Amino acid sequence: MMGQLYLALLLLLPLAVGLDFSYHHTQEMEAFLKEVHRSHPDNTHLYSIGKSVEGRDLWVLALGRFPTQHTIGIPEFKYVANMHGDESVGRELMLHLIEFLVTSDEHDPVITRLLNSTRIHILPSINPDGFEATTQFDCFPPYGRYNANMQDLNRNFPDPFNSNNATVQPETQAVMNWIKNEMFVLSANLHGGSLVASYPFDNGNSVTITSDAISRTLDNDVFMHLARTYASNHAIMHKGTPCHNEDAFPEGITNGYAWYRLKGGMQDYNYIWGQCFEITLELSCCQYPPKEELPSFWNDNKMALIEYIKQVHLGVKGRVLDKHGTPIPDVIVEATGRQHVCPYKTHRNGEYYLLLLPGSYKLNATIPGFLSLLHDVYIPNGTANFSALQHDFVFPTEKPGRREMASCPMKPLYSLDYHKNTSATLKPTVNTLIFIYILYEVFR
Template sequence: MFVVSLCLYFGVWVSSARGLEFRYHNSIEVEQYLKTVNRNHPEFTHLHSIGKSVEGRDLWVLILGKHPREHKTGIPEFKYVGNMHGNEVIGRVLLLQLIDHLTKGYLTDPLVTRLLNSTRVHILPSMNPDGFEAADRNCLYSQGRFNKNGVDLNRNFPDAFSSSEEQEPEKEVQAVMNWLNSEAFVLSANLHGGAVVASYPYDNSNGGGELQGGASISPDNDVFIHLAKNYSFTHNSMHKSDSCYDSLSFTDGITNGYHWYRLPGGMQDYNYVWHQCLEITLELSCCKYPPERELPGLWQDNKAALLAYMQQVHLGVKGQVMDSNGNPLPNAVVEVEGRHNLCPFRTDRNGEYYRLLLPGKYTIKVVFPGHKTHIESISVPYGPDKFSALTHNIYLQRSDSNTVNSVTQPAPLCTSQVLNSKENSGRALLPAHLTVILALAIHRLLW
């Protein structure tokens, strides 16, 4: 066993030194590779497991950035997630290649260096390692899509629109949910295969006001379209709308998720609704399990797009909400006029807020108990070119009454916002979902 482990270690070390091989690495090899990267670059990487799969495999996340071990004020958190369907393997390969590119380019490649100095990047190459290990190499019909319990992980998250009874989250899903509670992610993408398109929220609808022209439209629809097009037009061919032989043709290589097909319990809607993290789904290959000879070309198709999408975390405006003495105010509601999110965007534990917005003029409203409501108009420039959103700190004045324990009392629960939000959802969430939403809201408040 020692000899096998030594050979694996040596093989990964050589691969790391010369460039990661374009092939499918099994879970042991991926783990060894990530540990080698972290060992070789401790100054700007940090490796940790966010949990385990049903069969006990670690869900490894590599963090890259100037301050990889902890969040720094003003530095947005970004993530990529791959291989949540175990037989859709291209995301797993591309994210390992991305890690290889970032680690080699830091302090030598200007784009990579600016990205990692201005962003804390989290990469989960495989959310479903059990499914990957069970998959065969059939292009479209290989087994391994589900986890070891036979569950589709992209149908297992709480859903703001679903009326079905809640399932117990799978171990892999619960690990991601806990991960989202531990980091205030701003932007994300999850990588799939089986089509070539960038899909954006919502994936689901309950037939309310969000349903428009066959699409389920979120309050940040303009930003989501921009993000999807940013990827599709930077990709070598996605924007050309060339359909796979068994799928639709997508104008500009993008689609609203619900307009494509209804997907309850999806990860991207969960990220957006409950964790104010804008996430899109990237379908990156017609074949779910492409032949290894195609992997170098697929990397070249996606390399620039993966980097450009990361840079979009610097859209819009960011800052801290503080009291008149400069103390950060966590859990303050930060609303943008005309964007009635199902769960209002709130400041994190450091009083920070991030709002991804396209260039333009916006009215910002900030509410915190015991303080005067703050309303102001701001002009937002295009931040990604400068690797920083507009920084705008907001100071709240205490109100004349009802100031007792104002710092510790939360703003109104997300639950009431969702249940009463007829403008966005058309009708209240159905009772089967009430318990889950209450639990999530209480969990976030305790966090």
């Protein structure tokens, strides 16, 4: 009994004096997260998205003015760390970020506005089993990269270019369900072993690979901006200084495929199936550096972590409604020239979010097989005001009943034939408009 009491007091000790700079194992991390939620119940929400192979909870702390559930107009952001269990810096940075956010709220005007306008989800460890298996402090530990089934979680997601025959792991499935159930707009995945911000695609084929050997998304300008935002606000990442025997990274950024090809990665999955822009942040040349170096890692990354969250307010957001103001789900809303292979659709409450750089765009809202609306918009830089441009679409009809749905097969997506098929998804709506116009002329 006394031993258990001593352990409980030991776990809570850092909370009384502030989070210490050391590596926090599962019990310590759980105690910290629970104490943060206990101390800040109004602006935090602690929940588990599932369990690891060995039964450890995958804890997430959500922060914001409405932390327990989605609020219309408030974008959802996430940080995910410790995907490879031996890449430990990101795990500790997430705990210190949580402490910084809750202690700065109502004191720092930037953090206060950020929490007023954003729901932030932080998953400090997606691979707690791997972290616990990393017993040797080393630049590149011999154990801990994989989960308890010896699977690399960043090779375990469905891949848009190649069939991925890997058995989906519990941790992977938990994240896929999490992405499906929330409405994430922007994300970053924290790794170690290099110092660079990497952006999609990680994989590719003849449809996406360009002459300069990158695998380009239709939102390449946005992804490069996101990577540059993090790198330029990092103390040294923007210098492009290589680690070990790597090539230098100009501006501290790289296209994932141009660096090395990766099948089954999480950032490609987020972009294709989650309607969420994600980049990968490599934050340390050593995967498991000495704990004495953690304060300098926090100082190097603190500003970049905050500035990156603010980018969730880029672009445009809004709702799609019928003439009675009823929200319409599953409406495709995309900028002309940026039609995604898996169409980006409104959610159950008719909401949409599109990350776009400032400029003029044509937005197309399409009810598949029924009707389209095309609007010209000018998008300012919403990060300055912590809010993307608000732009709603109102269809001059009743909310349609059963109708053709925009589908997205699971694998693989990127083939020339599939692009031919998806490029035609808007054509029926054009024909429908012509038909409606003819009926109007005949019967008016």
